[in-house]
Amino acid sequence: MSREELIAMTRNLVQHGAADTMEYAEEVVRVPASTYTDPELFELEKRNIFRRLPLMVAPSCELPEPGDYKAMDICGVPLLLTRQRDGTVGAFLNMCTHRGNPVVPSGTGNGSRFTCGYHGWTFKNNGDLIGVSDSKDFGAVDKAALCLKRFPVHESAGLIWATLDPGSKLSIADYLCGYDELLKAFEFDGWTLFSQRTLAGPNWKTAYDGYLDFYHLPVLHKDTFGADFYNRANFFAWGPHQRLSTPSKFAIKVSGDDDQQMDLEELTDDEIPQEVLVQGVWTIFPHISIASFYGGGQRGAMISQLFPGAKVGESYTTQFYVMENQPETEEDIKSAHEQFDFLEIVVRDEDYATGKRQHEALQSGLLKEVLFGRNERGGQVFHQWAARLAHASDEELLEIFAAERREAAE
Numbered sequence: 001m002s003r004e005e006l007i008a009m010t011r012n013l014v015q016h017g018a019a020d021t022m023e024y025a026e027e028v029v030r031v032p033a034s035t036y037t038d039p040e041l042f043e044l045e046k047r048n049i050f051r052r053l054p055l056m057v058a059p060s061c062e063l064p065e066p067g068d069y070k071a072m073d074i075c076g077v078p079l080l081l082t083r084q085r086d087g088t089v090g091a092f093l094n095m096c097t098h099r100g101n102p103v104v105p106s107g108t109g110n111g112s113r114f115t116c117g118y119h120g121w122t123f124k125n126n127g128d129l130i131g132v133s134d135s136k137d138f139g140a141v142d143k144a145a146l147c148l149k150r151f152p153v154h155e156s157a158g159l160i161w162a163t164l165d166p167g168s169k170l171s172i173a174d175y176l177c178g179y180d181e182l183l184k185a186f187e188f189d190g191w192t193l194f195s196q197r198t199l200a201g202p203n204w205k206t207a208y209d210g211y212l213d214f215y216h217l218p219v220l221h222k223d224t225f226g227a228d229f230y231n232r233a234n235f236f237a238w239g240p241h242q243r244l245s246t247p248s249k250f251a252i253k254v255s256g257d258d259d260q261q262m263d264l265e266e267l268t269d270d271e272i273p274q275e276v277l278v279q280g281v282w283t284i285f286p287h288i289s290i291a292s293f294y295g296g297g298q299r300g301a302m303i304s305q306l307f308p309g310a311k312v313g314e315s316y317t318t319q320f321y322v323m324e325n326q327p328e329t330e331e332d333i334k335s336a337h338e339q340f341d342f343l344e345i346v347v348r349d350e351d352y353a354t355g356k357r358q359h360e361a362l363q364s365g366l367l368k369e370v371l372f373g374r375n376e377r378g379g380q381v382f383h384q385w386a387a388r389l390a391h392a393s394d395e396e397l398l399e400i401f402a403a404e405r406r407e408a409a410e
């Protein structure tokens, strides 16, 4: 089913490429410049978007084995993810139920139980409280009622989502609008994590705009990879989640010995390789972008995970470089590192450096609006969703995604 949908998108791109056309948005859209600079809106977004919507918190391959865990802070919420003995993932509020100290320091590791560093209470990696230090002295407590608080969690397509609201009624599957079925085409559930790093960036929406935009590629990235890139993209949407890809009838087959140009008009549906079907950039609202690469002798992808920082003009992005298999030879390992380092330079010195200058200029307040052209539908759709979800009540949020689910089922 999802292969059919992927083929239909590829045929759309081929048709437009052959005709030298693209799909346009209805009109040029104006977005208030304050959207990027208003500290109050920024706080609202952290509360109503990042602390209320499902977030893709880790690729599954970051926690492949039972006992693997990761502790991280997202917009002030300490999150603990664990791979439990039965292979499922648990997502917990990383706060000891004694007095709130994070039970696990930020970072990753492996362990089936955690002892709080303050007074020594011990929890299992399924959240159960199993030990109260000097419990006779402490006094009687109901241990079952003092497990770590659980967050809703969902693992699909080799990615893990959690909602940082223990009382959330929004189903993560509904929120994904069927998009994870398509993301399965990457086959991340069998991949491994090669490397990762975190970069500082500008306002989270300024940074995210760049992932939804091919228009800038041959200009901003002319000295690195973009000089020969088409600046056109067609956009496909599932609720707030969007994929963008270049309309073209050609694709480069990268796996195998030589880069080989394929004319997709000449191929039957069955002959189109999987790597061609997932071309382009796949974004997961509100903060993920996925793009395929070829390095270290095999298929890989960079998963960029973006979070708002402490101030309106700050964000940070973790880049996960995931690969089909770990590269084995010295040469392949070196080439994979070089590929990953190159991507860091492009994002840090071109995209985010530009975003930071853009942010400083917007903070002058002298430009009232920014524009998204008919060729920039991704940015238009992203800003519409961000505004709608930041301002929606909890009830409206449920209605919005129930309607998306009904629409997807039709």
Ligand code: FES
Binding pocket: 096, 097, 098, 099, 100, 101, 116, 117, 118, 119, 120, 121
């Ligand atoms: S806060 Fe964790 S044991 Fe006291």
Ligand SMILES: [Fe+2]
Binding pocket: 210, 216, 217, 220, 221, 351
């Ligand atoms: Fe860019």
